[in-house]
Amino acid sequence: MSKKCRAEYIWLDGTEPTSLMRSKTKVVDDGAELPLWGFDGSSTNQAPGNQSDCVLKPVYTVDDPIRGDGDKLVLCEVFDTEMKPHPTNTRALLRDVVDKYGHHDCWFGLEQEYTFMKPDGRPLGFPAGGYPHPQGPYYCGVGGSQIYGRDIVEHHFEACLEIGLGVSGINAEVMPGQWEFQIGPLGPLEASDQLTVARWLLCRIAEHYDCDATFEPKPAKGDWNGAGCHTNFSTKEMRESWEAIIAACEALSERSAEHVKYYGHGIEDRLTGHHETQRWDTFSYGVSDRGASIRVPWQVDRDRKGYIEDRRPNANCDPYHVTRLLVDTVCGALEKSKS
Numbered sequence: 163m164s165k166k167c168r169a170e171y172i173w174l175d176g177t178e179p180t181s182l183m184r185s186k187t188k189v190v191d192d193g194a195e196l197p198l199w200g201f202d203g204s205s206t207n208q209a210p211g212n213q214s215d216c217v218l219k220p221v222y223t224v225d226d227p228i229r230g231d232g233d234k235l236v237l238c239e240v241f242d243t244e245m246k247p248h249p250t251n252t253r254a255l256l257r258d259v260v261d262k263y264g265h266h267d268c269w270f271g272l273e274q275e276y277t278f279m280k281p282d283g284r285p286l287g288f289p290a291g292g293y294p295h296p297q298g299p300y301y302c303g304v305g306g307s308q309i310y311g312r313d314i315v316e317h318h319f320e321a322c323l324e325i326g327l328g329v330s331g332i333n334a335e336v337m338p339g340q341w342e343f344q345i346g347p348l349g350p351l352e353a354s355d356q357l358t359v360a361r362w363l364l365c366r367i368a369e370h371y372d373c374d375a376t377f378e379p380k381p382a383k384g385d386w387n388g389a390g391c392h393t394n395f396s397t398k399e400m401r402e403s404w405e406a407i408i409a410a411c412e413a414l415s416e417r418s419a420e421h422v423k424y425y426g427h428g429i430e431d432r433l434t435g436h437h438e439t440q441r442w443d444t445f446s447y448g449v450s451d452r453g454a455s456i457r458v459p460w461q462v463d464r465d466r467k468g469y470i471e472d473r474r475p476n477a478n479c480d481p482y483h484v485t486r487l488l489v490d491t492v493c494g495a496l497e498k499s500k501s
């Protein structure tokens with residue numbers, strides 16, 4: 163009998179206003195091609211009960227670092243039974259834009275911030291009935307009174323590296339219990355797929371620690387930083403010229419409202435103009451400016467080429483929307499300026 167292994171099929175559901183990750187396990191023959199599979203869309207906000215079948219199509223597979231040898235994590239796109247992309251399938255929209263602008267060789271570095279929540283619903287590090295010491299010592303801190311949840315973070319970091327995800331670093335964030343990992347630089351589909359799998363792994367691993375990892379953009383009200391997903395972006399031209407850097411910033415200023423609409427639910431509560439943000443309804447860009455919508459890193463100013471950081475996306479953003487809009491807006495403008 164051939165060896166069996168477990169394939170964890172992962173997909174994004176239809177929950178409004180922010181989709182949830184779902185997964186279930188299929189036992190498959192070791193080494194065999196991963197088949198299409200289905201699920202009950204009426205339980206995930208993706209179909210009515212009398213026509214409940216939705217189709218899962220594997221698009222990105224990695225080793226499963228939790229279960230073991232031969233087991234897989236399988237990220238899927240969702241289709242209807244006629245094999246049309248489901249309305250919740252935002253990856254399919256990104257594929258179309260990548261087909262159109264692939265020759266610009268876009269790279270993305272996604273800075274995923276997140277917060278650990280305890281079963282009492284408060285962030286890890288927030289004492290019951292009170293508040294921790296104000297923000298200041300926590301960002302990139304060390305020591306038991308600044309750092310909450312490092313065991314979980316290290317566990318997740320190791321799991322990502324073990325299966326070859328392109329994580330480029332981690333750090334403790336400004337609010338206690340808040341952390342960040344970075345994915346990239348990678349192409350738009352690769353960065354978004356890897357971010358999704360890394361998010362799933364984080365939530366899955368946090369289960370072992372009686373903790374919940376949340377991507378809520380403003381997990382603590384008041385004088386506490388929100389959680390974003392700063393999106394570092396470059397095209398081939400931007401990596402070669404300052405003019406293309408400025409052209410990208412100008413193109414983004416033209417379509418700011420449309421971008422912000424797709425950058426994650428609750429963005430008005432996070433982009434307040436305080437806590438290292440620009441207001442959600444205002445657009446600006448500047449060198450080294452963490453109060454701008456777009457920051458041009460100082461090295462990019464020095465080298466006169468490189469990449470820009472879109473500081474607007476929320477931690478709970480859909481990376482397929484964010485990367486699609488950036489590719490579409492910036493590559494569209496770069497091409498128009500040439501024609």
Ligand code: ADP
Binds near residue numbers: 471
């Ligand atoms: P910050 O200083 O804002 O905290 P980070 O170091 O957390 O920045 O993240 C920067 C991200 O930008 C990293 O993921 C890095 O891989 C990515 N990056 C570097 N160069 C480029 C580039 N040319 N295009 C896109 N992303 C890039």
Ligand code: MN
Binds near residue numbers: 273
């Ligand atoms: Mn960062």
Ligand code: MN
Binds near residue numbers: 273275335342
């Ligand atoms: Mn950060």
Ligand code: MN
Binds near residue numbers: 273392471
């Ligand atoms: Mn950043």
